[in-house]
Structure formats: C-alpha cells, structure tokens
Amino acid sequence: MRTKTHYDSSLLLFLFFFFIFFVFHSKAQPLPTTDGYTCSANQTTNSFPCQTYVFYRAMAPDFLDLASIGDLFSVSRLMISEPSNISSPSSPLVPNQSLFVPITCSCNSLNTSETISYANISYTITPGDTFYDISTKKFQNLTTYQSVEVVNPELVATNLTVGVNVIFPIFCKCPNQTQLQNRVNYLVSYVLQPSDNISTVASRFGVETSSIIDVNGNNSQTWDTIFVPVAQLPELAQPTVVPSSPPGNNDDREGVVTGLAIGLGITGVLLLLVSGFWVYRENSMKKKGMVIGGGDVEKQRFQMNSKEGKVGKDSMGKEVSLIANVSECLDKYRVFGIDELQEATDGFSDGCLIQGSVYKGSIDGEVFAIKKMSWSAYEQLKILQKVNHGNLVKLEGFCIDTLNANCYLVYEYVESGSLYSWLHEKNNERLSWKTRLRIAIDVANGLQYIHEHTRPRVVHKDIKSSNILLDTNMRAKIANFGLAKSGCNAITMHIVGTQGYIAPEYAADGIVSTKMDVFSFGVVLLELISGKEAIDENGNVLWASAGKVLEGNEEDKAKKLKGWVDNSFFHETFSMESLMNVMTLAVACVNRDPSKRPSMVDIVYALCKSEDLFFDISDDTLSDPSVLAR
Incomplete structure (x- = not known):
C-alpha cells in the first residue's frame, strides 16, 4: 500500500514538473531571425502591390471560426472559405485546420533607408497584449x-495603450516578372513548423523542392516565413469528423478522472498565481497614476463637460451632446486642447491656411493638418476609428471647443499637397506616367480596403483629385471622409458631392453604393x-466623352488616345499598351450602369497588370515618343 502511494505521489510530481516545463518551453519557441524581407518597388523586376495568400492554421480557443480569423486579417469569411475549399463560411473549424487567407502585399518604405515587403494588417491592442505574443501566437510567426x-516607431513596446491601433x-x-512568365502567380507565405522540411512543404503544395529553394535559399529555419511559388492554390482537404470513442473499462475511466483531477489542480494553482500578480499590478499602476486611458487632462475635461450636458447642433440642425457622442473615441485618439491648436496655427491665421478650413500647425515639433468645422464630426469619427491603412490619411486626434460648439480634426500632415494641384495648377512640375500609375494603384488600394475590409462597408462618396494627397515620395493617400457613409445599398434624398465626379445613379435616385466610388475613381483615372x-469651364464633364476614345479599330483607338493623353507624356518612354489598358479600365469604371x-x-x-506591362522594359511593344506622334 505504501508502495502504491509512493508511486502515485511520484507520478503526480513528475506530471506537475512536466506541465510546468511544457508551458515555459512553449513560450520559449525559437524566433524567426529575420527583421523583414527587403524589396525595391522601383526595380523593373517587381510587381508590387499584389494579391497573395498566407497559410494559416485554425487554433483554439479564439480562432476556430472564419469570422474571428477574418477579423484578425481584415477580410471577410467568404474571402477565406473559397480559396480554402470550405463550402459553408459559417461552419466551425477544427484545431490545426489549414486555411488560405488573402492579403495585399506592398513594398513599403520605412523611416530608415530600408524597404520591406509586407501586408499592412491593423490590430487593436487589448489588455495583456505584447508585440511578441500577437506575432507568435495570433499571427503564428x-x-x-x-x-x-520597426514599422511602428512611435509606439513603445513596453508601454502599450489599450485601444491603440x-x-x-x-x-x-x-512574384517578379520572370516568375510570372514561368506561371508563378502567387508566392504563398508559409511558416516552417518543427515537423517540416522543404520537401514536405513542397509535397503539401504540389511543387518541386527546387522551386522553393530558388525563392528562399537553402538556409530556412523553424519558424521562418518562406514563400511557396504556385501557379494556383492547391485544394485543401476538408477535415473529417472522427466518431466518438467507445467507452473503455473501469481502469481507463479511473485514469481519465485522475488525469482531469491533476490538470484541474495545476490549473487552479496557476490561476491563483496569475490572479495575485494581476491584482498586484493593478494596485501598483493605480498608485503610480498609470491606469490606461486615465490621467489625461483633456480627457478629464471632456468627462466633466459631458456631465454638464453641453450641446450643439449637427448638420441637420438637431441638438446633440458634444461630448457624449465622442466619449467612445477618447482612448483611441489624442485629445488636443483648443489652446494647443490656436497656438499651433497662430490663432487660425490665414498664413497657416492650407485650403478651405484646413490649417497647418506644429505641436511639440510635429506638423499636423487641422480641420476646423462646426459640430458634425461624429459620423466621421465613427468611420475613421474603424479604418487604418497606409493609403488613407491618418487621423491623429481631435478637439471639441464646447464654448463655440466647434470641432477640430487633427490629421497627419501630407507634405506634397493634392493630386489636383499637381495635375492642374503646377505649371513647371509634371507627373510622369509611372508616377501617375503608382498614384492610381495607391488610391485603388485605399478604396479596396474601405470597400472590402470594413464591416459594414464604408463608401467615401467624395473621391476626387483634390481629396487625394501626395507625400514626399509621391505616394497617394485618400483624405476627407466628411461625406463618407458606413453601410451601402441605401437611398438618400440629400445629394452631396462634386460635379464631374458624381455617379449618375446617385445624382438621379440617391443610390449609395461602393460602385459610386468606383465611378469617381474612374474620373480620377481619366484626369x-x-x-x-473633371469638368471644364463650359460645364462639360470629362467622363461623358471618354467612351468614344475606344470606338473603332485599333488604329483609330490609338489616334484618339493621342488626343487624350497629357502632352507631357510625349517626352517619356512608356508602354502604349499599358496606357490603353488603363484607359479601358477608366471607361469601364464610368459606365452608366453600376x-x-x-x-x-x-x-x-x-x-497591377498594367504596371507589369509598363515596367517590362524588355518587351518589344514598348514605345518611344514617336509612337504617339504618328
């Protein structure tokens, strides 16, 4: 009897130490050695941006359904279920189930001289999050x-604020041009597991081992991200439901009960330890005045004013609480004081005026664009707090002047001004076709994000060249969400917008949908x-006659296109085919039928395909200036 008791005690002690070893060893898994994968979007061999996929595994407890995984990667369930061979997007997943998740890959310039290729995925920090945990667990390395x-230099990894994006x-x-010619349509991101080698990965994707080595080299380590070249995604096998095991004998049951008791006991001890640490941490933070979301003078003022019930009027003349309507944004944006903004803009002087009611101001050495408006910013704030993309102008914070019932939105300052000014006002500086194509792709990526990756979808409603801003690298960002609407396929009687860009169905019937943004984008392409x-001094809209350019045979089209292109193109070498493709796309965008x-x-x-054609300087179809002069 003593021997059995001694044996049970030894077994319990062994299981306990094995469990502790497993927990800590699992957290100490090796990290990828790379800080990122360099790229050069200016090289002719690259085709950024592109649509590609990552290989992801469903995991308990938070990611066993497509909705949660879609939210993590900012895509819809359908966008995962189709490439992953899942018939029902609402079906639950099983642990370790294989998935293909779509992403948009871009070549991004950092504050350093380095550029790396990655997909911008926005994540909102929750209590207990660290960069390491999110990278290795939720995003699975x-x-x-x-x-x-590196990508978020303004954030301190050891002091993350809950709610920050x-x-x-x-x-x-x-894939580069050579790979595309060899029918490599995707380079799928795949993280090497401890049980993997290049041969097993190649077998999983149905490709040659040598093709993976050609792309990644032969020194990949466990937890490194490698890129698998495929012509098309392999069909993932659906998991089969395993039937329940038949009941075992009494000894088996006793073993299960014993195991459960041991596990529950260990879990209870760990929970007590974690709870004690959490209580100690919270008390320490409160004593130091470090509670997340508290202690900010302006936020305290907001909370006090909201209790006083100060009101203003919205754009429809209805009285609204100035503070209550933005209370949910206090922990997501910096709250500026009106004194700060007045000092930054020299009292909102004309010398700081950029355009309309937007002022340039410097606060603590950082330059911002400050938009002054009457109280009508609630809808904008609701939308802007949902979006975060490199091709959208970033909202940095806001200010409510309760005394004068004014609202101020504080945005990042985009240095090079609007696309409108570069196309129609700058006489000495002209944009090359290459730059214009890059701008078009940037704007399209921003619109794709708000149309496809937000729930409900966002319709901008005011896409035009003056609402497209260019940074120092001449990369485009969409600005001014003042007319934006969350949700689409609605009808409104309040028609707003800019003549020359308004979609016919919206002007006639007030139909709001993402296709009205597509129409406006088509007009920008024509510009x-x-x-x-977009509209000349006689009131003629540019899009109305665009379709005529594509009438007739190929020779007629080329001659008509010559009359459309900007004269500055005559001094460049570029692809006539690329130009014709973009013109065809623009005409499709402004089709009267949405x-x-x-x-x-x-x-x-x-x-992106047009950009490939443009950058393929070895193509015999490349034109010189004389081609358009014929």
Whole structure:
C-alpha cells in the first residue's frame, strides 16, 4: 500500500514538473531571425502591390471560426472559405485546420533607408497584449516583434495603450516578372513548423523542392516565413469528423478522472498565481497614476463637460451632446486642447491656411493638418476609428471647443499637397506616367480596403483629385471622409458631392453604393491620363466623352488616345499598351450602369497588370515618343 502511494505521489510530481516545463518551453519557441524581407518597388523586376495568400492554421480557443480569423486579417469569411475549399463560411473549424487567407502585399518604405515587403494588417491592442505574443501566437510567426517595432516607431513596446491601433507587417512577396512568365502567380507565405522540411512543404503544395529553394535559399529555419511559388492554390482537404470513442473499462475511466483531477489542480494553482500578480499590478499602476486611458487632462475635461450636458447642433440642425457622442473615441485618439491648436496655427491665421478650413500647425515639433468645422464630426469619427491603412490619411486626434460648439480634426500632415494641384495648377512640375500609375494603384488600394475590409462597408462618396494627397515620395493617400457613409445599398434624398465626379445613379435616385466610388475613381483615372479637369469651364464633364476614345479599330483607338493623353507624356518612354489598358479600365469604371462597373478588387488587379506591362522594359511593344506622334 505504501508502495502504491509512493508511486502515485511520484507520478503526480513528475506530471506537475512536466506541465510546468511544457508551458515555459512553449513560450520559449525559437524566433524567426529575420527583421523583414527587403524589396525595391522601383526595380523593373517587381510587381508590387499584389494579391497573395498566407497559410494559416485554425487554433483554439479564439480562432476556430472564419469570422474571428477574418477579423484578425481584415477580410471577410467568404474571402477565406473559397480559396480554402470550405463550402459553408459559417461552419466551425477544427484545431490545426489549414486555411488560405488573402492579403495585399506592398513594398513599403520605412523611416530608415530600408524597404520591406509586407501586408499592412491593423490590430487593436487589448489588455495583456505584447508585440511578441500577437506575432507568435495570433499571427503564428507570420511576422516578428522586431518588425512590428520597426514599422511602428512611435509606439513603445513596453508601454502599450489599450485601444491603440498597431500595424502588424505580415511577411509576403510578389512574384517578379520572370516568375510570372514561368506561371508563378502567387508566392504563398508559409511558416516552417518543427515537423517540416522543404520537401514536405513542397509535397503539401504540389511543387518541386527546387522551386522553393530558388525563392528562399537553402538556409530556412523553424519558424521562418518562406514563400511557396504556385501557379494556383492547391485544394485543401476538408477535415473529417472522427466518431466518438467507445467507452473503455473501469481502469481507463479511473485514469481519465485522475488525469482531469491533476490538470484541474495545476490549473487552479496557476490561476491563483496569475490572479495575485494581476491584482498586484493593478494596485501598483493605480498608485503610480498609470491606469490606461486615465490621467489625461483633456480627457478629464471632456468627462466633466459631458456631465454638464453641453450641446450643439449637427448638420441637420438637431441638438446633440458634444461630448457624449465622442466619449467612445477618447482612448483611441489624442485629445488636443483648443489652446494647443490656436497656438499651433497662430490663432487660425490665414498664413497657416492650407485650403478651405484646413490649417497647418506644429505641436511639440510635429506638423499636423487641422480641420476646423462646426459640430458634425461624429459620423466621421465613427468611420475613421474603424479604418487604418497606409493609403488613407491618418487621423491623429481631435478637439471639441464646447464654448463655440466647434470641432477640430487633427490629421497627419501630407507634405506634397493634392493630386489636383499637381495635375492642374503646377505649371513647371509634371507627373510622369509611372508616377501617375503608382498614384492610381495607391488610391485603388485605399478604396479596396474601405470597400472590402470594413464591416459594414464604408463608401467615401467624395473621391476626387483634390481629396487625394501626395507625400514626399509621391505616394497617394485618400483624405476627407466628411461625406463618407458606413453601410451601402441605401437611398438618400440629400445629394452631396462634386460635379464631374458624381455617379449618375446617385445624382438621379440617391443610390449609395461602393460602385459610386468606383465611378469617381474612374474620373480620377481619366484626369491622370489626360491632364484635364473633371469638368471644364463650359460645364462639360470629362467622363461623358471618354467612351468614344475606344470606338473603332485599333488604329483609330490609338489616334484618339493621342488626343487624350497629357502632352507631357510625349517626352517619356512608356508602354502604349499599358496606357490603353488603363484607359479601358477608366471607361469601364464610368459606365452608366453600376452593375457593369468593376469592383475595386478587380481594379487593383488590372492596374497591377498594367504596371507589369509598363515596367517590362524588355518587351518589344514598348514605345518611344514617336509612337504617339504618328
């Protein structure tokens, strides 16, 4: 009897230490050695941006359904279920089930001289999050905490605020021109597991081992992200449901009960330890005045004013609480004081005025664009707090002037001004076709994000060249969400917008949908091609006659296109085929029938293909200036 008791005690002690070893060893898994994968979007061999996929595994407890995984990667359930061979997007998943998740891969310039290729995935920090945990667990080593720190230099990894949005750079690559010619359509991001080798990965994807080595080299380590070249995604096998095991004998039952008792006991001890540490941490933070979301003077003022019930009027004349309507944004944005903004803009002087009611101001050495408006910013704030993308102008904070019932939105300052000014006002500086094509792709990526990756979908409603801003690298960002609407396929009687860009169905019937943004984007494409304004001084809209350019045979089309292109193109070498493709796309975008317009997903793909044609300098179809002069 003593021997059995001694044996049971030894077994219990062994299981306890094995469990502790397993817990800590699992957290000490090796990290990928890379800080990112370098790229050069200016090289002719690259085709950024591109649509590609990551290989992801369903895992308990938080990611056993497509909705939660879709939210993590900012995609819909359907966008995962189709490439993953899942018939029902609402079906539950099983642990370790294989999935293909779509991402948009771009070549991104960092604050350093380095550029790396990754997909911008926005993640909102929750209590207990660290860059390391999110990178290794939720994103399953598809990025590294070092890269997260590089991409988010303004954030302190050891002092993260709950509610702040962080860009997690998901490693990816786009196939180069040679790979595309060899029918490599995707470079799928795959994280090497301890049980993997290059041969097993090649077998899983149905490709040659040598093709993976050609792309990644032969020194990949466990937890590294490698890129698997495929012509098309392999068909993933659906998991089969395993029937329940038949009841065992009494000894088996006793073993299960004993195991459960041991596990529950250990879990209870760990929970007590964690709870004690959490209580100690919270008390320490409160004593130091470090509770997340508290202690900010302006936020305290907001909370006090909200209790006083101060009201203003919205755009429809209805009285609204100035503070209550933005209370949910206090922990997501910086709250500026009105004194700060007045000092930054020299009292909102004309010398600081950029355009309309937007002022340039410097606060603590950082330059911002400050938009002054009457109280009508609630809808904008609701939308802006949902979006975070490199091709959208970033909202940094806001200010409510309760005394004068004014609201101020504080945005990042985009240095090079609007696309409108570069196309129609700057006489000495002209944009090359290459730059214009890059701008078009940037805008299309921003629109694709708000159309496809937000729930409910966001319709901008005011896409035009003056609402497209360019940074120092001439990369485009969409600005001014003042007319944006969350949700689509609605009807409104309140028609707003800019003449020359308004979709016919919206002007006639008030139909709000993503296709009205597609129409406006088509007009911007026509501006980029022609250098002409959306509406001339006689009131003629640019899009109305665009379709005539594509009438007739190929020779007629080339001659008509010559009359459309900006004269500055005559001094460049560029692909006539690329120009014609973009013109065809623009005409499709401004089709009077919204159902015949392409989606932004299709537009991004088409523009990337056009960019491939443009950058392929070895193609015999490349033109010189004399081609258009014929």
